[in-house]
Amino acid sequence: MLTGRMMDFPLTLTHFLERARTYFGSSEIVSRRPDKSLQRSTYADFCRRAARLAHALTRLGVKPGDRVASLCWNHQQHLELYFAVPAMGAVLHTLNLRLHPNDLGYIARHAEDRVLVVDRSLLPLLEKFIATVPGVQHVIVIPDDGPVPEGRLDYEALLAAEPDSFAFPPLEERSAAMLCYTSGTTGHPKGVLYSHRSIVLHSLAECMSDTVGVSEADTMLPVVPMFHAAAWGLPFSSFFTGAKLVFPGPHLDPPSLLDLMVQERVTLAAGVPTIWLGILALLDQEPKRWDLRSVRSMLIGGAAAPLAMIEGFLHRHGLVVTHAWGMTELNPVGTLARPRRQHEQRPQAERLALRATQGYAVPFVELRHVSDSGQVLSWDGTTMGELEARGPWVASSYYGDEGADRFTADGWFKTGDVVTIDAEGYVRITDRSKDVIKSGGEWISSVALENALMAHPAVLEAAVFAARHPKWDERPLAAVVLKPGQSATKEQLVAHLEPHFAKWWLPEDYVFLPQIPRTSTGKFLKTKLREDLGDYLLKASRGGS
Amino acid sequence: MLTGRMMDFPLTLTHFLERARTYFGSSEIVSRRPDKSLQRSTYADFCRRAARLAHALTRLGVKPGDRVASLCWNHQQHLELYFAVPAMGAVLHTLNLRLHPNDLGYIARHAEDRVLVVDRSLLPLLEKFIATVPGVQHVIVIPDDGPVPEGRLDYEALLAAEPDSFAFPPLEERSAAMLCYTSGTTGHPKGVLYSHRSIVLHSLAECMSDTVGVSEADTMLPVVPMFHAAAWGLPFSSFFTGAKLVFPGPHLDPPSLLDLMVQERVTLAAGVPTIWLGILALLDQEPKRWDLRSVRSMLIGGAAAPLAMIEGFLHRHGLVVTHAWGMTELNPVGTLARPRRQHEQRPQAERLALRATQGYAVPFVELRHVSDSGQVLSWDGTTMGELEARGPWVASSYYGDEGADRFTADGWFKTGDVVTIDAEGYVRITDRSKDVIKSGGEWISSVALENALMAHPAVLEAAVFAARHPKWDERPLAAVVLKPGQSATKEQLVAHLEPHFAKWWLPEDYVFLPQIPRTSTGKFLKTKLREDLGDYLLKASRGGS
Numbered sequence A, B: 001m002l003t004g005r006m007m008d009f010p011l012t013l014t015h016f017l018e019r020a021r022t023y024f025g026s027s028e029i030v031s032r033r034p035d036k037s038l039q040r041s042t043y044a045d046f047c048r049r050a051a052r053l054a055h056a057l058t059r060l061g062v063k064p065g066d067r068v069a070s071l072c073w074n075h076q077q078h079l080e081l082y083f084a085v086p087a088m089g090a091v092l093h094t095l096n097l098r099l100h101p102n103d104l105g106y107i108a109r110h111a112e113d114r115v116l117v118v119d120r121s122l123l124p125l126l127e128k129f130i131a132t133v134p135g136v137q138h139v140i141v142i143p144d145d146g147p148v149p150e151g152r153l154d155y156e157a158l159l160a161a162e163p164d165s166f167a168f169p170p171l172e173e174r175s176a177a178m179l180c181y182t183s184g185t186t187g188h189p190k191g192v193l194y195s196h197r198s199i200v201l202h203s204l205a206e207c208m209s210d211t212v213g214v215s216e217a218d219t220m221l222p223v224v225p226m227f228h229a230a231a232w233g234l235p236f237s238s239f240f241t242g243a244k245l246v247f248p249g250p251h252l253d254p255p256s257l258l259d260l261m262v263q264e265r266v267t268l269a270a271g272v273p274t275i276w277l278g279i280l281a282l283l284d285q286e287p288k289r290w291d292l293r294s295v296r297s298m299l300i301g302g303a304a305a306p307l308a309m310i311e312g313f314l315h316r317h318g319l320v321v322t323h324a325w326g327m328t329e330l331n332p333v334g335t336l337a338r339p340r341r342q343h344e345q346r347p348q349a350e351r352l353a354l355r356a357t358q359g360y361a362v363p364f365v366e367l368r369h370v371s372d373s374g375q376v377l378s379w380d381g382t383t384m385g386e387l388e389a390r391g392p393w394v395a396s397s398y399y400g401d402e403g404a405d406r407f408t409a410d411g412w413f414k415t416g417d418v419v420t421i422d423a424e425g426y427v428r429i430t431d432r433s434k435d436v437i438k439s440g441g442e443w444i445s446s447v448a449l450e451n452a453l454m455a456h457p458a459v460l461e462a463a464v465f466a467a468r469h470p471k472w473d474e475r476p477l478a479a480v481v482l483k484p485g486q487s488a489t490k491e492q493l494v495a496h497l498e499p500h501f502a503k504w505w506l507p508e509d510y511v512f513l514p515q516i517p518r519t520s521t522g523k524f525l526k527t528k529l530r531e532d533l534g535d536y537l538l539k540a541s542r543g544g545s
């Protein structure tokens, strides 16, 4: 091999900080506090505070490689942790505040967190598990909703005592920067250890025109929590470009978000479908109340964005949805649903339908799907198989080495998502492998049925899952939530689905529920549905016999 | 150090090929042949041909690390070499067809080229130096303007004999991919050895919304030659995104370029200022002839883009210029002139003036400027010093190790450009270090004077350079080319400059020339001006005394 003669300049977050300090000092950061007031700041101030934080943590004994945990909403201080901790060579571990305290304790022990930074408003949650994590030597409290209790380390007081600049050490680009756990839908949460390199490359990809295209001229609102898959990397990529950043704090209800979007002239916002379903419903109710002309796109992912929602936003409110698929194990963005030049002449409905697929791989992510027996499948748009991924921001193993079976011998990561891939490379998730419905030996796509049900005007949400069946082993059962004040009968829903599906795909029955159980990150919790309703058809058939 | 747990996926051009094959098969490539006809093709076809080329070169004995030279215009076959050669692990060395045959011979020997691919239309040039390069074992001829002469290897015949796919080997990302020589304005050309990593990262940066923002929806016309600094990396970044590519072949005259831009609906075009000066003059003459509404930006760099030109394009033709600074040693883009959010409210003239600076660093390039004594200078917008750069796509040494004095002990590359940097980070090149004018011990910026002169309506081009002076050691002398049919006197030019400069900055005299000598890459050749006219003032003073 002949080696190139170019500098060995490492891809680290230190450069992001340096670049922000040098060029983007006047860019704004806005965070909403628990009392709904706004904290306003600039990148220049941010960089000084990040330096102070690095000093304070050093003083508390944080060493390279140590884990510093956060238990925080989305706000500027959390962003300070995002940069100061990795740039000092330590590792930021974001704790998911929606998890059960037992899980939080498990994860904090598993990660061997040494310092934990927590919002004062979240202290009651912390108290429920901190005693089970003796490894945590210091708890630092961010006074978000009032003064820090006596005897606790005060984040602001610590920063106030330190100087404005810090000599961040040179780092290797493969050194660990951040530790994120999967949401634990399918067993114990597993840790994914991002490197500086993986975060930097993922950020570069998110700034490309054909992906999110984050720009200095943008105003980014990450609704997706910073404690979940690094808020899809958007705090990193936005900060990298010098974009204005707007953080919602704990206020994730639709009116609060819409007010913030209008007030701060948000151009890009990102979150899971539940959030946007709520926003769409509110916009439909009061179409004139919010002026959202500043918004150029809403990034939706983490669970399937129903076509009806994407269509509703576009046709009724002129808002463009960019649907993306990702995983904690992918740092996290893997695909993005954008029509390409070859689709320009296709009918608008077809282009919209493409926007509702999971899309095609972002640069540097490579995908394939394989059969149960490990055979690589063809991209014909109909053959279902488990999606596998590889690339510079795909995990090569879990922290702690659980789940070794998720990594193939030839270097791919098994996503656990069951998909089809069409000839143009568009991926459609039909199910998660733990949630597949196998009826009479054949797979039925719950996601396709859910999307169709959610297109019914009376349906707010619908989850289709596998219920045990005496003859077919499993049959699809639909859990349906109706919009307030609306009604629909089983017969109407059947009539609505019939034109679009083979008869044997149609749900065996419909259960109307007030809400659908969800995971900590907004995905349908089908294990819970199966637990509660898995025997529904057996009982019904016994009842009926 | 704790190491991240992410895949060691190398950043190589192999992924670009794989991605293009997978997703962008229908994207177009259009090349103009010497006879002006258009060769039309697709990425799918391109990928097959790149595979065939790799087979053919392997068969000819090309091994990893071997240099394969090209002596070609911009066209699809050249692009095939851009990808097939590095992806097989060999190194593409692009020869600059504008150089003197002696220089070409020197460079080809220095690079130890083993195979050379040449356009049939350039065979006469090849014959002038190939005998001096005994190391070249095979010459392959691309039949661009007619059949390949008897006894020569025919590029198309070689490809026709090979299969459509090639197992490109796994490569380390730091392995060499491309060898580009500086244009040799200041001594023997020096080789810069790009790695896969440097090209890939540079491509990612070029796709960012805030830089070039190349997108799949774009149609890119690289006018800048592929034999000069990899055509600014645009063939790589454009191909990476799946953009339509349009190559001008040898037809670089303004009407041919404008016709091509209209015909192929070009959205982005890139070239040196001379090219665009010619285009602007023609558009001014015939403002209605070409419909350029498809064009979203023209990237101009390689030499200073005069403000008057940027302004003329915008105000008279609605065309946006993106001014960039780069060097062969930087793979090559270093800065880009874009106003930022903080300038939104500034007067339009000020924003335009920012667009005429060299701009601020692109992501992952870090800059500083230093005094003669090596002191790092402050960013005050007035202090001049030599610009230094570092980053993952900055050279760490030259191929062959000449010019070791260009690399500082603390890891920076000395650009040889003399600049100011203002508090917002905008760089203004005042001169090249070999071209600086030192009058009575003080520096005068030739570039500032040239820009001002070129804003005069009768002036097509102006170069200001150092002429020897009996009293002041050096004084600025202006070489001026007038527009056809226009006139201007020395007195008029003095009156035009006076309001903008200190008296002692004004050129000592004005010499009217039919054209200004240029380097092979379109820069003013001030060494030649000094050679021809360096004693002009001495003679004048003697004559006048």
Ligand SMILES: Nc1ncnc2c1ncn2[C@@H]1O[C@H](COP(=O)(O)OP(=O)(O)OP(=O)(O)O)[C@@H](O)[C@H]1O
Residues within 6 Å of the ligand: A182, A183, A184, A185, A186, A187, A188, A189, A190, A229, A300, A301, A302, A303, A304, A305, A323, A324, A325, A326, A327, A328, A329, A358, A415, A416, A417, A429, A432, A519, A521, A523
């Ligand atoms: N756009 C999308 N459409 C459909 N499903 C999506 C989309 N984006 C993400 N998902 C689902 O979310 C999963 C990734 O979720 P995440 O990494 O947050 O943790 P989890 O998979 O829920 O937790 P665990 O792996 O512990 O069960 C994907 O594997 C996929 O099933």
Ligand SMILES: Nc1ncnc2c1ncn2[C@@H]1O[C@H](COP(=O)(O)OP(=O)(O)OP(=O)(O)O)[C@@H](O)[C@H]1O
Residues within 6 Å of the ligand: B182, B183, B184, B185, B186, B187, B188, B189, B190, B229, B300, B301, B302, B303, B304, B305, B323, B324, B325, B326, B327, B328, B329, B358, B415, B416, B417, B429, B432, B519, B521, B523
């Ligand atoms: N936008 C620009 N404005 C002013 N000068 C520019 C601009 N872009 C490039 N240049 C000049 O071009 C130089 C880089 O040119 P290149 O790498 O093509 O070879 P060269 O410097 O002409 O050759 P050599 O180094 O052998 O003298 C820069 O150092 C700078 O002087």
Ligand SMILES: [Mg+2]
Residues within 6 Å of the ligand: A182, A327, A415, A416
């Ligand atoms: Mg998972």
Ligand SMILES: [Mg+2]
Residues within 6 Å of the ligand: B182, B327, B416
């Ligand atoms: Mg040079």
